[in-house]
Each structure stands twice: as C-alpha cells, then as structure tokens.
Amino acid sequence: MTTAIAEPRPSPPHHRPDDRVPDYINVSYGVKSWLLTTDHKRIALLYLISITLMFFIGGAFAVVIRLELATPKGDLVSADTYNKLFTMHGIVMLFFFLIPSIPAVLGNFLVPLMVGAKDLAFPRLNLASWYVYMTGALFTLWAMLAGGVDTGWTFYTPLSTSPTTHTHVIPTAVGILILGFSSILTGLNFVVTIHRMRAPGLTWMRLPLFIWSIYGTSLIMLLGTPVITITLVLVAVERLWGIGFFDPRVGGDPVLFQHLFWFYSHPAVYIMILPAMGVVSELVTTFARKTIFGYKFVAYSSMAIAVFGFLVWGHHMFVADESAYAALVFSALSFLVAIPSAIKVFNWTATLYKGSIVFHTPMLYAFGFVGLFTIGGLTGLMLATLAIDVHVTDTYFVVAHFHYIMVGGAIMGYLGGLHFWWPKMTGRMYPEFWAKIAAAIIFFGFNLTFFPQFLLGYLGMNRRYWEYAEEYQVLNVMSSAGATILGVGYLIPFVYLTWSLWRAKEAGPNPWGATGLEWLTPSPPPQDNFPETPVVTMPPYVYSRKEAEVVG
C-alpha cells in the first residue's frame, strides 16, 4: 500500500455506469480471450483456478493418509499405496500449490497494481509461465494416474535411483523440472517489474511491504530453482543409464544428493512463507489503520531471510554423516535466520499498539498467522539445536513443525490475502459471517490436527510410517479428527467465494479504507489498471491527513 494521498486521484467515485471503462473481466468474452490473455490480472485468475484444483487433489491424499493412521495397523490401504499417498501429497502441495500460491495468484494480480504499472514487464512471458506450470502439472498428474511415485517428495537417493524402485520417478521428476521454469519466469518478471516499472515517486522506501517480500521471494526463485532442475536431471541420468552420481554401487555419493536437493528446497520454504509475511504486513496495517512499526526493519528482514535462507541447507543432514564442524556452522546459521523472522513478529505486534483495530476476516487470518507462525518458528529453533534435532529429525515433530509454518503460516496468509483482495479481484465482497465461521473452524481444526504431532514426534513416532506402535494411537486419532474438521473448514470458503461471484454485494474501489495504489482504481480494475499513471508523494500506510503531516 503506497500512497494514501496520491496527487491525481484516479477515477473519481461518481462515474455513471455507462461512461465507465469496462473492467478487465468484461473487456472481452470467450474462452479464447482468457487462454490467450496477456493481462496479469486474468493470468492471476487462471493460476487461482489451477492451484485451487491442485490444493484439493493434495488435500484428498491427506484425507486418506489421516484415515489410514487412525489405527496402528495398516488396514485401509497397502504399504505401497500409503507410500505413494504421502509422496504425492507432498509433491502436489509443495510444488504445485504452495510455491505458486501467493506469488502466482496474488503477486501476479497485485505487483503491477501496487507499483502503479499497466502490467508486468513481460506480459507474454507471464502467460507462458502459466502454460509451463500447466504442462508440468498435467505431466505430474498423468504420472500419478499411471501409477504414482513412492520415493517421498524428497526423492532421496539411492532409493529414487535404485532399479528396485519401480514407480514413476522420472515422469514425476520431469513434471517438477518443467514446473521449475514457470517459477523462474515468474520470479524474473517480478524482479524486472519492481526494478523498472515503479510509478513516479514510488521509491524503494515507499514500496508496500508485500512488494518487498515478493521481491525477496523472486530472488530465491531465480537463484535456487536451477539447482533443483539440475539435481533432478542427475537423478534421471543415473536411473536411466546407471551413470554414478549418487549410488555408491556405481561410484556415487548418496549424501551429495541431499546437499543439492536442500540447497534449493530449504530456500523454497522461504518462497512459501515470505509472501505470506508480506500479506500479513498489509493486513495488520490496514485493519489497525496504522503505519507499520519499523518499516525498514520489516522490509530488510525479508531480504535477510532470502539471503540467510541459502546458507542453512546443511541442517537437514545433522544425522546424515555430516562432519561435526559443518553441523556446528549450519546450526549457528539456522539460529541467525530466526532473528529476522522474530523481528517481523515483534513489529506486527507493536503496530497493533494504540491502533484502531477491526476484526474483518482477513485480520482474523493475520492473527492466526502470527500465533501459528510463532509456534512454527520457535519449534524451528528446537530443530536448529543440534542435540534436539538428533532425537526429533525424521519424526512427526518435524512434520508438525513444517505444517505450522506451511499450513498455519503460508496457507493462513494466502487465505487472509485472498479475502482481503477478493473485492479488488472480483468487484464483490465475500460473506463476512460465513468467512468468520470458516476461519474459526480452520484455526481449530489445524491445531487439533498438528499439535498432537509434536507430542508424537518427541515420543519417537517416525514420519512416513504406514504402521505404528500401539501406544501412539490416541494422539493419532486426535490428529485424524482434527484433519476432518480442517478439511470441512477449507471447503466452506470454496463454496461461498464461488457463490459471491454472482450474488454478493459490490465492493466499490476501497472497501477497507486501505492505502495502496491498488485501492485507487475501481474494483475490478480496468484492463490498463489506472486511467492515468499515479504519482506517489507519500510513504506507505498513511491513513489520515493528520498522519500525513507527521510522517510526510
């Protein structure tokens, strides 16, 4: 959110309907006009539909996993099926939902609007990246329909390259490899847009914090993704032709794979959480009607997380014959990456102090995010502590930890952002009552699902177990019950958001009294975003004339 008081206020509110410029949804009609569009807003909606589909596919896998784990014996599905289920749940949710979620949907829609541009720097590349995404997704879905893959989403060697693993490793890897290019192209587009296409007066220190977080995310996408691409190629080459990179039988080193894999996949965690942090910064300021406390600290902490995120991959290998000296360094660096995250949490909290706070649904998600991310982050400190990690790595403790970050953090941020910008994207409000009910159900269901898993993990229950020791059953039943509630919670927004497209009341340009440039244009915005290029004269998050005098 940038200027509150931008000089030429675009599109004064009292237009008669007939002299309005048509909005981006009604500017043209027909399937072709959507599939060949280069409008970033339409591409964002294409992504929204695609990732929602992937989310429910990944969710369906999770439902079967939790049903199987309701009893200690493997009685619902076979061991091989179970192994495929958790593998495909991870692959779909991480690569095809979480990584593109906020960047490709909200980022695509908002980056040009927030920087006051007509579109992204490379609109056709943007469309291409959606087609690349769809190609990768269809490829992977095909591999799953053809029989699936059971190596775990981590593809650890030599299991994944072993000739005795008969599942569809290569097609799945190819799907993810293709998808990677979509990430790279999106990241590239954002970086260039943020550098080159900011509106007059929109200096770096006036950028909305969402843009800072997307900028950090894009750098990780650009620099990290090629590494996973190369790694997957090496896996395929070893599997197809027996050229030894990772399998010691043919002269390779299995731990080398883990280094390469986590060099991308740890920063990838920040691809998922950084944009959610950006969303929360927007939500907290808007619904507390207060400028962010410590703008520079929040902005630079995104960059610090992006940079430090590349230096901690070795903490996934504390028990994998890593040298004790390397383990010490990676442990210390992992603690350092926690500090910028802590700074963000403290600054959001301080922003609330003496604010003017309302409890619309997006703000409820922001509160949920702060609480759950705090737990996820602090349990991350436990995992960074070497001695504790030895005990709990590869157990449900880790599963609980990263679901607190990714589901409690990233998905809460995504849903908060989706509700917040829904009026801008569609021109219609969501139903507040149902949205609050859903947020409450999701929060409760989430905690019931994943909190017992911390206890299970410390007790010693391992992840990726199809059967487990009987003493772990009560906690597993709680977790499965929670997952049912969580599943219902996720269906409710799907229903009412779809409903709202036709029935809900119109939103108007700025239903929240928010400050960003995106709120100065009508909802939904016209194809070119702004009738005239806005000029920015203020720092972001200035909510009143009085405030403008103090801050400006």
Place this chain on the structure above:
Amino acid sequence: MFADVPLFPEQASTIAPRVDAVFFYVLGVTIFFTTLIAFLVLYFAVKYRRRSEEEFPVPNVGSMKLEFVWLIVPFVLAAIMFVWGASIYIAMARPPDDALEVYVVGRQWMWKLQHPGGQREINELHIPVGQPVKLLMTSEDVIHDFYVPAFRTKADVLPGRYTHTWFEATKPGRYHLFCAEYCGTEHSRMGGWVHVLSQDDYRRWLEENADRSMALLGRNLFSKLQCVTCHSGNAEARAPVLEGLHGRTVPLRDGKSVFADDNYIRESILKPDAKVVAGYEPIMPPFVLKRSADDTEGNLTEEELMQVIAYIKSLRPGETPPRVEESIPPEKKK
C-alpha cells in the same frame, strides 16, 4: 484409556537427560514467547478495537531502541541454545575409547547385528547396562537410520561407507528400535527391540549365543581371499604389514597421510588404488561386494567385510598368519 497414553518418552541412556534438559530450556522460551505474543495481540486487539469510523490513531513509525531490544534478546537466547545443543552433539559424536563395538548392517527391511564375539542377531540388540556401546554401521542398499527414542540416539546408515553412533544405557528394559529414514515399502516395519540387560544377564546371554568370534571368521576370510599372500607380515613384501594398523596415521605415496579408521580400511579393500601407502606399488586388485548371498561376481558380503575389518583391527605385531605356499595372488579384475 487416556491413562496409558504416554506424553513423554522414557529416558534410558546417559545422553537422554542431557537432551531433555536443553529441550526444556527451548520449550520454556517457546512457551514464554508464544504466550507473550498471543497475549499482546489479543490484548491490543480488544483494548484498541475501533470504536468509531472517524477514529484515526496517532502513527508511530518505530523505535530504534525497541528494534535493538528485540534483535539482541532473541540473539542471546538463541546463542545459549546453540552452545548447549552443540556441546551435547559433540559428546554424541565421540564414542568413549572403552566402548563395546557392535557391527550393524541395514537392508530393505531388516537390521542385521554382529557382536565381536560372533553373536548374531536380527532386529534385536542385546547390550549391557552401564557400558558404552559403539555401533559401526553400513547399508546394503538404500539409506536407513538407526533410531532408539529412549536413548535419544539416531544416525543414518549409508550404503558405501561406515557411520557410527554410541550410547550408554542406564536402565535394564526393552526399548523400541526404529528405522527413521524412509527406505521403501516396509519402512514402517523395519524395527525391533533393544534389550538392555544387567551385566550378569548380558554375560549369560553372550555365553548362550556364543559362536566363533568375528575376528576368527575374518581370519579365515583373510586366508581364503588370499590377502595373506601379499600382506604377509614381512616388511619387505609387496604389500604393507597390517599389524597395529587401526588407529595409526599412515603416510601415502602422494605425500599426504591418512588416519587408518574403519572407513579407510573399507576403502582400501574395495578401492585399493584410492590411497596407496608410501613405498608400495598400486598392485592390489579391488575386492567386490556381493549384491546378494548367491552373487558369484562378488568376493564378499557387507557382513564378511566387517569380519575382515574386525580381524585386521585385532592384529597385533607378530600375529599375521604364515603364508600358505600354494597361495597365488588373485588376478586383477578388468
């Protein structure tokens, strides 16, 4: 029903209470900050709720002082976690010199264990209470992980090299042994029990299960595989003397030197050309691991390799067996 639900794992090793102590410290920090943040967020949210649409709060752009407080306080708390956790980790990485050695081979999906006295077990491990036990481990196929929650001990078991871990059990009893690294179809069934016995029971168990010792089995292989032909115990022979090799630093042909541990001896058998001892020619043929028990291409199994190593480790000066006359060195593999 809820009465038998365990919420905290048993502590049955010397390291377990130390791991739990640092865990409780981090847990305390976690509970404190989660409660603090949740309280502040809810308190502010209620106290400063919007009472009128015309309400515009006084902006506050931040405070350097506060920023440094919440930069430095977490830093100090995290530094304590790091040092505390690292010191225990270093203790975990260094087995005591008097540790009893047990040799572990993991495969899809079972654990095979050998004791120096030749006792062999599958998915069960019998150890004495109050004595450090060091595990020397490798895998025949994919990565596995030897995990005993009650000991807070976990270490990956990798193909192609030896890894180790150690523990000292403090309470007799029966504890879960799990494979913690996902290894394929029956991963969740690749486990068993660690039986911690009193010193007396352990001695009895050893006697009941006594077999030929690992070193003795290794000695037979040492002759059968013709090792003795060149490693004849004569300093003038074509190959270096192996007596007292383990734990020594060995000068190499390329001017470097290497510490002779289990991994070095393993490598020297499987890839003799990798590190050639100073003063010798790289003439030794590589020995090949059998992929299965009936594999005729290979020379020896992972377990037999461990027996040979156990034998080499047991060799003291003057103990190399006499060279057998009809021994001819095996042909070098193409």
